[in-house]
Amino acid sequence: MRKTVGRITIKDVAEAAGVSVGTASRVINNKATVRPEIRSAVLSAIDRLDYQPNAVAQSMRRRSTQLVGCIIREINIPALAAFVRAAHDELDQAGYSLVISNSEGRRAREEELIHRFGRLQSDGMLLGPYTPVDPAYEKLLRGFGAPIVLFDRNEPEWADAVAADHAGSIDRATSRLLDLGHRRIAILTGNPLLFPAAERIRGYRRAFQRAGLAVDESLVRGTGFLAAEGFRNASSLLASAAPPTALISGGIDMLPGVLRAIRVRGLSIPDDISVVGSGDSELAELHTPPISVERWDMAETGRTAALLLLRRIGGERDTPPEHVLLPAEFVERASLAPPRQS
Amino acid sequence: MRKTVGRITIKDVAEAAGVSVGTASRVINNKATVRPEIRSAVLSAIDRLDYQPNAVAQSMRRRSTQLVGCIIREINIPALAAFVRAAHDELDQAGYSLVISNSEGRRAREEELIHRFGRLQSDGMLLGPYTPVDPAYEKLLRGFGAPIVLFDRNEPEWADAVAADHAGSIDRATSRLLDLGHRRIAILTGNPLLFPAAERIRGYRRAFQRAGLAVDESLVRGTGFLAAEGFRNASSLLASAAPPTALISGGIDMLPGVLRAIRVRGLSIPDDISVVGSGDSELAELHTPPISVERWDMAETGRTAALLLLRRIGGERDTPPEHVLLPAEFVERASLAPPRQS
Numbered sequence: 189m190r191k192t193v194g195r196i197t198i199k200d201v202a203e204a205a206g207v208s209v210g211t212a213s214r215v216i217n218n219k220a221t222v223r224p225e226i227r228s229a230v231l232s233a234i235d236r237l238d239y240q241p242n243a244v245a246q247s248m249r250r251r252s253t254q255l256v257g258c259i260i261r262e263i264n265i266p267a268l269a270a271f272v273r274a275a276h277d278e279l280d281q282a283g284y285s286l287v288i289s290n291s292e293g294r295r296a297r298e299e300e301l302i303h304r305f306g307r308l309q310s311d312g313m314l315l316g317p318y319t320p321v322d323p324a325y326e327k328l329l330r331g332f333g334a335p336i337v338l339f340d341r342n343e344p345e346w347a348d349a350v351a352a353d354h355a356g357s358i359d360r361a362t363s364r365l366l367d368l369g370h371r372r373i374a375i376l377t378g379n380p381l382l383f384p385a386a387e388r389i390r391g392y393r394r395a396f397q398r399a400g401l402a403v404d405e406s407l408v409r410g411t412g413f414l415a416a417e418g419f420r421n422a423s424s425l426l427a428s429a430a431p432p433t434a435l436i437s438g439g440i441d442m443l444p445g446v447l448r449a450i451r452v453r454g455l456s457i458p459d460d461i462s463v464v465g466s467g468d469s470e471l472a473e474l475h476t477p478p479i480s481v482e483r484w485d486m487a488e489t490g491r492t493a494a495l496l497l498l499r500r501i502g503g504e505r506d507t508p509p510e511h512v513l514l515p516a517e518f519v520e521r522a523s524l525a526p527p528r529q530s
Numbered sequence: 531m532r533k534t535v536g537r538i539t540i541k542d543v544a545e546a547a548g549v550s551v552g553t554a555s556r557v558i559n560n561k562a563t564v565r566p567e568i569r570s571a572v573l574s575a576i577d578r579l580d581y582q583p584n585a586v587a588q589s590m591r592r593r594s595t596q597l598v599g600c601i602i603r604e605i606n607i608p609a610l611a612a613f614v615r616a617a618h619d620e621l622d623q624a625g626y627s628l629v630i631s632n633s634e635g636r637r638a639r640e641e642e643l644i645h646r647f648g649r650l651q652s653d654g655m656l657l658g659p660y661t662p663v664d665p666a667y668e669k670l671l672r673g674f675g676a677p678i679v680l681f682d683r684n685e686p687e688w689a690d691a692v693a694a695d696h697a698g699s700i701d702r703a704t705s706r707l708l709d710l711g712h713r714r715i716a717i718l719t720g721n722p723l724l725f726p727a728a729e730r731i732r733g734y735r736r737a738f739q740r741a742g743l744a745v746d747e748s749l750v751r752g753t754g755f756l757a758a759e760g761f762r763n764a765s766s767l768l769a770s771a772a773p774p775t776a777l778i779s780g781g782i783d784m785l786p787g788v789l790r791a792i793r794v795r796g797l798s799i800p801d802d803i804s805v806v807g808s809g810d811s812e813l814a815e816l817h818t819p820p821i822s823v824e825r826w827d828m829a830e831t832g833r834t835a836a837l838l839l840l841r842r843i844g845g846e847r848d849t850p851p852e853h854v855l856l857p858a859e860f861v862e863r864a865s866l867a868p869p870r871q872s
Contacts, residue, residue, distance in 0.1 A: 199541070
C-alpha cells in the first residue's frame with residue numbers, strides 16, 4: 189500500500205479510505221462532525237499509508253502558514269531590534285513565526301519583499317515604509333492579500349497603524365531649549381513626507397510659534413534618518429558661520445553620527461552645544477554626559493503592532509482601521525545647558 | 531473544466547494533460563527534457579484550469595521552502611543583530627528568507643524552536659545554543675533533517691561552525707593588563723561549558739601562566755552572559771574586601787551591566803578600575819573614556835555562517851564539517867591604566 193515515489197497526501201488517504209478529501213481532512217483536524225465508522229476507516233488508512241501531515245501541507249489546507257512577514261530598515265538598529273523583539277514575543281506566543289527582512293530603506297527592496305511575503309502566503313505583515321506611499325505603492329499593499337499593520341507610519345489610512353507622539357515630545361524638547369535661552373536650534377530628521385519626520389518638525393514649529401519666534405529654515409534638515417546623514421548635517425551646520433547652539437537628532441539611528449560630528453569638531457556637550465536624541469538607548473544613557481532624548485516604548489510599539497495584526501488574522505476584517513498613537517516623553521539629562529555667551 | 535471546490539493542483543494539471551505529475555512538474559519548472567508536444571499539452575491544461583502555482587505549493591514539489599530558521603538569544607542585542615543582518619543579506623541574495631526566533635537562552639525554547647523550524651520544513655538553520663549540547667540535544671539536532679550551521683559554538687562536532695578566536699584576544703587583553711601592573715584581574719563570562727566562555731577563560735589562564743602568575747579563582751566568574759549577570763558579578767566583586775583593579779567583561783551583551791555597576795559605586799575608569807569589553811559597540815566606542823574591547827567581525831561571522839549553510843543546502847552534504855575560526859583582536863582604548871597605588 190505504500191507509495192514508492194512522492195509524498196503521501198491527504199488525497200491518497202481519502203482514496204484508500206473511500207471517503208472525500210473533505211471528510212479525511214475533518215478527521216485529521218479532529219472535527220466532531222464525522223461518524224465513528226468513517227473516522228476509523230480514515231485513521232486506519234493513515235496508519236496503513238504512514239501518512240504524516242506536515243506544517244506546509246497543513247498550511248495549504250488551512251490556508252495559513254503561521255508566518256508573519258516583517259519589513260524593517262535594518263535589524264541592527266537597536267530601537268528596531270527592540271520593536272522586533274517585542275513583536276516576535278507576542279506573535280510567538282500565538283504560534284506565529286516572524287520572517288524578518290531588511291529593506292535598507294529602499295523602495296525597490298520594499299516592493300520586492302512585499303511580493304516575496306505574498307508568495308510565501310504570509311498570514312500578515314508588519315511594515316514601516318521608508319518611501320512615501322503613492323498610488324502605485326498603495327495598490328501594491330492593497331493587493332497583498334493579508335492584513336498589514338504599519339509601525340510609526342500613518343499611510344495608507346486603511347491599514348491598522350501604531351505610532352509614537354513625536355510631535356508632543358519634540359515640542360517639549362524645543363520649548364525647554366527655548367526656555368534655556370537657545371534660539372539657534374537645529375533639527376535633523378528624515379524625509380518630511382514620512383510620519384516620524386513630519387511629526388518631529390511639526391512639534392518643533394509649534395514650540396517656536398507658541399514662543400512667538402520665527403523658525404530659521406536653514407536649521408531644519410529633513411534629509412534622512414541615517415547616522416551618516418546625522419554626521420553630515422551636524423558637521424556642515426557646526427562648520428557654518430552661524431552654527432546652532434543646540435541640536436535635535438530626530439531619528440532612532442542618528443545619534444551616533446551626531447555625536448561623532450561634535451567630537452570631530454572638538455566641541456563639548458553641553459558647554460558648546462546642547463543635544464537631544466530620538467529614542468532612548470544605552471549610548472544615550474551611558475554617554476558622558478548622558479544625552480536627553482524623546483523617549484517612547486519601542487517594545488510597546490512592537491507588542492501593539494503584533495496584537496493589532498493577530499486581531500485581523502483572527503478574522504476581524506471589517507471593523508475600521510485602528511490608528512494607535514503611543515505617548516512619547518521628553519527625558520532631560522545633562523546634555524542641556526544655556527547657550528554660551530558669544 | 532474548472533474545479534469548483536479546492537485549489538487546482540499539479541495533479542489536476544497532469545490528469546487533464548494526460549501526463550504524469552513528474553512530467554507536468556518538469557514543464558512548470560522549465561526543464562529542457564520535455565518533448566515539445568507534451569510541453570504544449572501541459573501548458574494548455576494549465577491555461578484551461580487556470581492553474582496558479584504558489585510558493586507553498588512549489589516548495590512542496592521542490593521540497594524547498596526557501597526559509598532558513600535562525601535561533602538567537604535575543605535579537606535586540608546589538609552584536610547579534612549585526613550577525614543576523616549580515617546572514618540575512620547573504621541568504622536574501624540567494625533567494626532565502628530568514629525566520630528569526632529568540633530563545634532567551636532557555637533550553638526549552640531552543641528545543642521548541644528546533645521542532646517548529648522542522649515542521650516549517652526550513653531548508654536550513656543557524657543556531658548558537660545557550661545550553662551545552664548533551665546526547666539528547668545532539669539527537670534532536672541530528673533529527674532536524676536539514677543542514678545546521680553553528681555560530682560561536684563548536685558542538686555538535688558534525689555540524690559546520692563559525693566562531694571567533696576569543697582565547698587569542700582575551701590572552702592579549704590579559705597580558706596587557708598584567709604588563710600594566712594589574713594582578714587582581716577579574717573575568718566575567720558565561721557558562722564555561724559553552725565555547726565563547728571556555729575560550730575566554732582559556733586565554734585568560736594562558737596569559738597568567740605565561741607570566742608565571744597564579745590565577746585567583748574567586749576572580750573567575752562564569753555564571754552568565756547577560757548584562758544583569760555583569761552588573762551582579764561586578765557589583766559583588768567591587769564591594770568585596772579585596773576588589774579587582776581590572777575587569778574583563780566577557781559577553782557581547784554584558785558591558786552595559788558592568789559599566790552601571792562601576793557608576794553606581796562611584797568609581798572612575800581607568801583611575802579606579804581598568805575595563806575591557808567583548809565585542810565592539812557604539813557604547814564602547816563613544817563612552818567616556820572609550821572602552822578597550824576584544825573585537826571580531828560579527829558581520830563576517832554572519833556572512834560566513836550563511837555561506838556555509840548555502841553550500842550544504844546547495845547539495846554538498848557529504849564533505850566533512852567545516853569549523854571556521856575567525857580572528858579576534860584586542861583594541862586598546864583609554865579605559866586601561868596602571869592600578870592605583872594602594
